[in-house]
Amino acid sequence: MTEVQQLEHASRHVAIIMDGNGRWAKARGLPRLAGHRAGTENIRPVLEACVEFGIEYLTIWAFSTENWTRPEMEVRGLLRILERMIQRELGELHKQGVKLRHIGRLDRLPERLQKQVLDAIELTKNNDRITLNVGFDYGGRAEIVQAVRRIVREGIPPEQVDEELLSRHMYTAGQPDPDLIIRTGGELRTSGFMLWQSAYSEYYVTPTFWPDFGREELYEALVAFGQRDRRFGGIKDDYDLPYGESRDVDLDEG
Numbered sequence: 585m586t587e588v589q590q591l592e593h594a595s596r597h598v599a600i601i602m603d604g605n606g607r608w609a610k611a612r613g614l615p616r617l618a619g620h621r622a623g624t625e626n627i628r629p630v631l632e633a634c635v636e637f638g639i640e641y642l643t644i645w646a647f648s649t650e651n652w653t654r655p656e657m658e659v660r661g662l663l664r665i666l667e668r669m670i671q672r673e674l675g676e677l678h679k680q681g682v683k684l685r686h687i688g689r690l691d692r693l694p695e696r697l698q699k700q701v702l703d704a705i706e707l708t709k710n711n712d713r714i715t716l717n718v719g720f721d722y723g724g725r726a727e728i729v730q731a732v733r734r735i736v737r738e739g740i741p742p743e744q745v746d747e748e749l750l751s752r753h754m755y756t757a758g759q760p761d762p763d764l765i766i767r768t769g770g771e772l773r774t775s776g777f778m779l780w781q782s783a784y785s786e787y788y789v790t791p792t793f794w795p796d797f798g799r800e801e802l803y804e805a806l807v808a809f810g811q812r813d814r815r816f817g818g819i820k821d822d823y824d825l826p827y828g829e830s831r832d833v834d835l836d837e838g
Contacts, residue, residue: 595809598634598802599643599717599762599785601777604769604793611793617661622795624669631682633799634714637806641715641759643687645777649723652692663697666720670700674707681713687755688722689730717756724779727755731780754780761785764809766802768794786812 602623609619627644634642647662677684684704693701701720731753735745751757761781765774770791774782788805790797 595639595763595806597641597643597760597762597764598639598806599645599765599778599782600630600794600797601645601765601767601775602794602797603767603771605795607769608793608795616658617665619793619795620662620665624665626795626797627669628673628676629798630802631714631716633802635680636799637803639714641717641762643717643719643756643762643778645719645722647688647720647722648775649689649721649726652721663694667697667700670704674704677716678708678711681711682708683711683713683715684708685715685717685755687717687719687727689726690721692721715759717759719777722755724774724776727778728780750780756781764788764805766790766805768792768797784814784816786814 605619605623606616607619608622609616612618631642646666651662652659674684684707686701686705690698690701728750731750734753735749740749756778761783762778762785765777765782765785765787767774767787767789770789772789774787778785786809788808790801790805792801
């Protein structure tokens with residue numbers, strides 16, 4: 585059995601917190617922006633591996649709402665990296681059938697970059713090989729706040745507000761929630777990433793810095809995910825009893 589066959593139904597939507605670019609650069613005596621450039625170069629091979637493994641949606645977190653507080657030179661460098669990535673990669677991504685989506689705020693980006701992002705989304709909107717959500721100026725709490733504000737502006741009565749309605753107002757509306765969230769760089773926190781969508785996501789943390797996270801590391805994460813016992817808040821009936829036996833449950837027991 586090939587790896588692709590083993591992982592064919594493992595995960596529809598993988599989300600990645602691409603952490604460790606700065607530490608990767610520091611370990612090599614390089615400036616932080618060199619790490620960010622290396623991290624950007626790593627997106628395409630990981631995207632190609634996702635296609636190989638049958639993943640339908642890939643979400644990457646490139647820039648958070650809090651990253652604006654970083655040194656101005658670093659922020660400007662990150663914006664330039666995004667701009668150059670779009671210029672360099674858009675044609676090939678479109679050719680390969682990648683649908684690009686932006687999640688996060690767009691209004692705080694420079695106008696020229698805003699236009700590039702919107703043009704990329706428009707160009708690739710009918711592609712269906714894989715959807716790539718790029719989180720830039722994204723924060724999980726900010727996303728929920730924006731969703732609530734849109735609901736209020738639409739005048740929807742409070743009694744009509746439910747989980748399905750909120751999901752339709754999230755940046756990922758119309759997409760399945762991520763099955764698996766990967767964090768590179770070893771940090772054991774979510775940093776507010778996809779707070780709404782990750783209610784039942786499985787987490788996988790690797791010490792590997794993002795620029796070094798490749799096909800084999802992704803494969804290992806997907807294998808680990810496939811071994812998880814996902815219950816979505818419930819239990820599997822009689823999962824710990826011998827075959828053929830059942831358990832009567834007394835709901836009055838403590």
